[in-house]
Amino acid sequence: MFPQMKDVFASKAQFVTNEPVSIEIELDNPAQHEAHIHLEVKILDSNRIIKTCSLDLILQPNSSSTHVVELASFDSDFQGYGIDVDLIQDGAEPQHFSSAFDVVSNWRKSPRYGFLSDFHSREEGDTTDVTNLNKLHINLVQFYDWMYRHNDLVPPQDVFTDLMGRELSLKVVKEKIALCHSYGMKAIAYGAIYAASKAFFEEHPDWALYYSNGHVVDFINIFSIMNINEESPWHNHIINEYKKTIENVHFDGIHMDTYGYPKTGISMLGGKQKVERLDEQFPILIRNTRQALDQINDDVCLIFNNVGNWPVDTVALAEQDVIYIEVWNPYEKYHHIQQVIAWAKHLGRGKPVILAAYLKPFRLEPAETIEKAHMSALLLSAIIFSQGAYHLLLGESNGVLTQGYYADYSIVSDEFMRNIRNYYDFLVRYVHLLQDSTLRDVSMTHVQGDNLEYMFENASFSTYGEPNKVWTVVRENESHKLISFINLTNNLEDYWNEGKLQPTTVEGIMVRIQIDGPVKHVFTASPDIEMGRPHDLMYTIEDTERGLTLLVNLPKLYVWSLLVIEV
Secondary structure: OOOEEEEEEEOOOOEEOOOOEEEEEEEEEOOOOOEEEEEEEEEEEOOEEEEEEEEEEEEOOOEEEEEEEEEOOOOOOEEEEEEEEEEEOOOOOOEEEEEEEEEEOOHHHOOOEEEEOOOOHHHOOOOHHHHHHHHOOOOEEEEOOOOOEOOEOOOOOOEEEOOOOOEEEHHHHHHHHHHHHHOOOEEEEEEEOOEEEHHHHHHOHHHEEEOOOOOEOEEOOOEEEEOOOOOOHHHHHHHHHHHHHHHHHOOOEEEEEOOOOOOEEEEOHHHOOEEEEHHHHHHHHHHHHHHHHHOOOOOOEEEEEEEOOOOHHHHOOOOOOOEEEEOOOOOOEHHHHHHHHHHHHHHHOOOOEEEEOOOOHHHHOOHHHHHHHHHHHHHHHHHHHHOOOEEEOEEOOOEEOOOOOHHHOEEOOHHHHHHHHHHHHHHHHOHHHHOOOOOEEOOOOOEEOOEOOEEEEOOOEEOOOOOOOEEEEEEEOOOEEEEEEEEOOOOOOOEOOOOOOOOOOEOOEEEEEEOOOOOOEEEEEOOOOHHHOOEEOOEEEEEEOOEEEEEEEEOOEOOEEEEEEEO
16 A cells, blocks of 8 residues: 545635745555655646755655645736646655645735535534635635624624524634635625515615515515615615624625616605616615725725626626626526626626526436536536636535525535536636636637638537537637637537536547747646646647648547647
């Protein structure tokens, strides 16, 4: 029996500029004797090794241990790095493990959203959930339904019961906030902008919104919807609740939730009926919330929920930190995901985009076909990440969101979590490329038809995510050309929220790219191959009728491969 490398991960979800970086390596020695091993640790910037270090270790018999590798700080403003670790021992095959970390001047450069929703007293002292989020590089954590009431957020005592009948502990909430902070994460408090208990509505009926038939707007027969107009007392009431949350519970920000309806409502303030358009009211509430919370902490995070992509056009430039969109029908196909992200990036003028796209296959697929749910998550992650956006899907301990009520998350296997971790490692490793806001998506203007700038051979390709084809996402700027190949073969439909079959492995893809000058690097990487390690590719340059053309062959495509040309 030989020692095993069990895990490699960064000690924090994200490091800030000039902060020392540390890496943890978990090792097992199952033998009944000491084991002498040699570790080679490499830090990479894209496909270039920039730091190396070696460790010679003696592992005690029948033991598990964690070894921390301390690295000097990085002065990067926004950069992802790869971690490649090789374990070498006489008489044994070398072992390889990889991970990633990023360094940013501000967390807003790369906000990766996850969730927590379990705050019962029995959670006290349990660090597993936040530890797992750290391994996924989640640096923003939404504390979902942590509060006493939607209209009275901070609980009056430690142990309490919320409106959904769950018993919670404020002590546990505060404990998990502190734990998030220790990993470099921001803790974000859920806070619906207009939901109130029935009892609160009965005390303030003139603060509510009404349908045109005179009935109060209701949500799931539990909440009454309040009028957020600046003239309504509710407006300042909810902002003050947010302030208490930041001041008393020490959250780092507010997740301003909405329900997608009503889009209009009738105000009864002062006994006068008035039609309220909520798309006009949202930016005002966001602005006033920002102004109030900035007086407490000038680094507060605000996230507003555009349910069903509404009304992203009016709130994109409001004083929030990201553009967050909860995706529902009729945005049901893969190309709709692409459209939602592109529109949000255009309207937001550089703001990061986060999609909350919940995957019902994890709830509906029977055990014997749960692999279809796994594949739906890998494909959707590849699609969102390749488009330069982020995905809210994972949280708690092996928790996956399947619906809008996060407390009813589904639990997945360790095997699947290892696979999806490879995708999150991949995102962070190449985050400075995938999330480069200067990249333009030229898939529909430079590929196929009369467009010969990019040509692909030896498979069936699509520029907009057609089923049973390889989706090519082509993005470029003056220094880089990025092509994502996403394998949608072996699937006859393109609904993102349905289980998917394992794609057929595609081999022999030939890529032809028109170039305007010298090429510096050509490499490929995939979260499905060697945990995302980059591989330089041989290429040739041909002189054609339209100038110089680069020719390169892509290795095997399993689910998602990235081809990078640095010019």
